[in-house]
Amino acid sequence: MSEPRRRAGNTAPTSAERLQRLLALVPYVVSRKAVGLADTADAFGLTERELVDDLNLLWCVELRDPDPYCPIDLSYEGGEIVVSQAESIGRPLRLAVDEASALLIALRMLADVPGLEDRSALSRLIAKLEAAAGEAAAPSTQVAVQVDRPSGDETVAQIRTALAQRRRLHLQYYVPGRDEATERDVDPMRLLVVEGRTYLEGWCRSADGVRLFRLDRILGVEVLDVPAEVPVDAQPRDVDQGLFRPSDDDVHVVLEVSAGGRWVAENFPTESVTELGEGRLRVQLRTPDTQWVRRLALRLGENGRIVAPDDLRAQVRDDAAAALAAYAS
Amino acid sequence: MSRRKTERLLSLVVCLLSTRRYLTAEQIRHAVAGYPEQPEAFKRMFERDKEELRELGIPLETGPINPLDGEDTGYRVQRQVYELPELVLEPDEAAVLGLAARVWHNAELAGAAAGALLKLRAAGIDTDEAGPDTRQGIEPRVHTTEPAFGPLWEAVRDRRPVTFTYRAAGRSEPKSRELEPWGVVNQHGRWYVAGRDRDRDAPRAFRLSRIAGPVRFSGPPGTVTVPPGIDVRELVRTGDPGPARENTAVLRVRPGAGFGLRRYATSTEATSTDATGTEITVPDGWDTVTVPFSEPGFFADQVASFGADVVVLEPPDLRDAVIRRLKGVLAGDPA
Numbered sequence: 001m002s003e004p005r006r007r008a009g010n011t012a013p014t015s016a017e018r019l020q021r022l023l024a025l026v027p028y029v030v031s032r033k034a035v036g037l038a039d040t041a042d043a044f045g046l047t048e049r050e051l052v053d054d055l056n057l058l059w060c061v062e063l064r065d066p067d068p069y070c071p072i073d074l075s076y077e078g079g080e081i082v083v084s085q086a087e088s089i090g091r092p093l094r095l096a097v098d099e100a101s102a103l104l105i106a107l108r109m110l111a112d113v114p115g116l117e118d119r120s121a122l123s124r125l126i127a128k129l130e131a132a133a134g135e136a137a138a139p140s141t142q143v144a145v146q147v148d149r150p151s152g153d154e155t156v157a158q159i160r161t162a163l164a165q166r167r168r169l170h171l172q173y174y175v176p177g178r179d180e181a182t183e184r185d186v187d188p189m190r191l192l193v194v195e196g197r198t199y200l201e202g203w204c205r206s207a208d209g210v211r212l213f214r215l216d217r218i219l220g221v222e223v224l225d226v227p228a229e230v231p232v233d234a235q236p237r238d239v240d241q242g243l244f245r246p247s248d249d250d251v252h253v254v255l256e257v258s259a260g261g262r263w264v265a266e267n268f269p270t271e272s273v274t275e276l277g278e279g280r281l282r283v284q285l286r287t288p289d290t291q292w293v294r295r296l297a298l299r300l301g302e303n304g305r306i307v308a309p310d311d312l313r314a315q316v317r318d319d320a321a322a323a324l325a326a327y328a329s
Numbered sequence: 330m331s332r333r334k335t336e337r338l339l340s341l342v343v344c345l346l347s348t349r350r351y352l353t354a355e356q357i358r359h360a361v362a363g364y365p366e367q368p369e370a371f372k373r374m375f376e377r378d379k380e381e382l383r384e385l386g387i388p389l390e391t392g393p394i395n396p397l398d399g400e401d402t403g404y405r406v407q408r409q410v411y412e413l414p415e416l417v418l419e420p421d422e423a424a425v426l427g428l429a430a431r432v433w434h435n436a437e438l439a440g441a442a443a444g445a446l447l448k449l450r451a452a453g454i455d456t457d458e459a460g461p462d463t464r465q466g467i468e469p470r471v472h473t474t475e476p477a478f479g480p481l482w483e484a485v486r487d488r489r490p491v492t493f494t495y496r497a498a499g500r501s502e503p504k505s506r507e508l509e510p511w512g513v514v515n516q517h518g519r520w521y522v523a524g525r526d527r528d529r530d531a532p533r534a535f536r537l538s539r540i541a542g543p544v545r546f547s548g549p550p551g552t553v554t555v556p557p558g559i560d561v562r563e564l565v566r567t568g569d570p571g572p573a574r575e576n577t578a579v580l581r582v583r584p585g586a587g588f589g590l591r592r593y594a595t596s597t598e599a600t601s602t603d604a605t606g607t608e609i610t611v612p613d614g615w616d617t618v619t620v621p622f623s624e625p626g627f628f629a630d631q632v633a634s635f636g637a638d639v640v641v642l643e644p645p646d647l648r649d650a651v652i653r654r655l656k657g658v659l660a661g662d663p664a
Contacts (some may be wrong), residue, residue, distance in 0.1 A: 015334040024451040031453030088346035089411040092451035095388035099445035118344035121421040142512035163466040193469035195518025298636040302657025320658035322637040
């Protein structure tokens with residue numbers, strides 16, 4: 001029937017977008033009596049010059065009814081904005097459905113986040129926003145983001161303690177790719193909730209780098225009586241770029257899977273996925289450690305095969321042959 | 330962006346908010362500067378302006394007016410409908426609000442979250458703008474990398490049926506589906522849409538990443554009814570493998586290996602007996618591990634992934650399933 005509306009890219013604001021801003025600017029000032037130009041520009045993500053242009057535009061509004069008059073009166077002398085006459089736009093426009101939904105969906109998700117202690121503030125805020133949004137709040141209940149709760153809130157509690165007291169943690173951590181339970185000391189940085197899972201981000205003292213630890217793979221945790229020492233130049237991961245980023249040293253792996261192995265493309269970070277027809281896919285990925293790919297290939301059985309590199313392919317053959325030999329005896 | 334257009338739209342909003350009675354288009358043309366004299370040109374511009382105000386969520390009302398004015402439709406915006414109701418937040422509530430607004434970050438509803446925050450700040454609320462490290466060291470994020478998310482949210486919001494091409498798990502051929510969407514749910518980091526499948530006349534859930542190509546609306550807004558009492562999260566959850574581990578496997582596991590299986594073991598022994606009571610020879614140091622499992626196919630996949638480190642002793646069908654997978658590796662990749 002029709003194509004859903006596409007949003008414009010990151011271009012100059014349209015008249016409608018600027019109007020939206022102007023309708024927020026007047027009440028922003030009115031509700032605070034008087035505000036500084038610099039602070040206001042900051043709050044609206046504008047330069048002072050752009051803000052002054054907005055203020056001039058507001059001041060220039062003229063209605064003829066039938067005699068001309070100016071409904072909005074304001075001044076910004078000495079860097080302080082005062083609105084003395086706001087006519088009918090002294091209050092902000094009510095929340096649109098998308099706006100109310102964005103906040104309410106996020107808040108209800110936060111209620112599921114392990115270790116978030118402000119549950120009372122959360123429920124009070126949800127109730128207030130629902131009341132303020134009125135009908136616009138209704139569609140938000142049709143969207144839900146669920147967060148997996150790692151078994152044992154004890155782990156979360158320990159990590160929270162370490163974060164709050166800035167202390168070092170000792171972790172027993174399972175690495176499935178290598179089928180190993182590892183022991184390591186970690187200086188915690190923060191808890192991340194991404195893609196429905198909770199991770200501890202911290203400075204791993206064994207790896208000498210920032211690492212993510214999935215909470216459901218933490219087998220044991222102990223808060224050490226040692227202060228955490230996160231190096232000042234430790235960079236928290238920009239999770240919006242994806243949790244796992246390939247590096248130039250990584251091995252380039254090419255896999256082909258049949259329809260029964262398509263889940264691979266949905267479950268692992270890939271570089272490219274190509275349809276080969278009949279539901280088959282060619283999947284390309286980069287990884288620093290091919291151990292898990294060998295295990296993946298065994299798991300896939302006839303539903304997948306390694307195309308490249310050759311040595312990995314040979315390893316998988318050997319793995320399968322060795323495993324079969326154990327059944328033959 | 331045209332400054333004159335912004336000025337005109339702003340004047341129009343103020344004009345419509347300032348009136349109690351409905352104004353005719355002609356009265357509006359007189360009051361608001363910037364409209365052309367020529368009637369057809371005015372009409373076109375006024376129509377577009379009304380559409381823009383509605384898209385911004387400005388509650389533009391139409392109503393009857395005195396026919397002596399020569400027109401039959403008038404316009405106004407009621408202040409109590411336009412205005413955000415009074416809203417006062419405690420400091421701890423405002424702090425949580427800041428955290429919630431960051432959840433979408435670069436995802437689909439990020440713009441909407443920013444818009445909401447702007448209005449709340451305009452209402453006098455100061456949100457927590459401190460850096461990511463303050464809020465108890467927790468950073469929750471939602472991603473919407475699936476292109477189908479935007480249109481499906483619009484469809485759910487506006488209660489419109491949709492069509493799309495879907496490739497079910499393990500199926501080679503994608504099929505066209507028509508759905509009355511009831512809701513969108515993110516589970517284990519993945520988005521699903523649930524609703525009434527029109528072709529099957531039954532509730533179904535679809536994974537957004539398996540939707541190929543565009544999502545199209547197949548009906549006007551307001552034509553989908555969500556049955557009362559429906560929990561879309563439940564509809565999505567039924568697709569999950571159950572957590573119950575009702576089957577039991579006996580495995581021979583190399584020392585120091587098979588940790589992912591040992592985690593769930595009910596017993597780990599140095600020796601074992603088979604079903605007839607005969608003692609099974611276990612190589613030096615190897616353990617016999619008893620593990621409960623739920624879905625046989627999934628468990629066979631998992632066992633196969635350990636290669637020669639794990640050998641199935643019982644049950645026989647699990648043993649065969651693992652052997653089949655291993656042979657499949659060799660068959661799929663002839664040397």
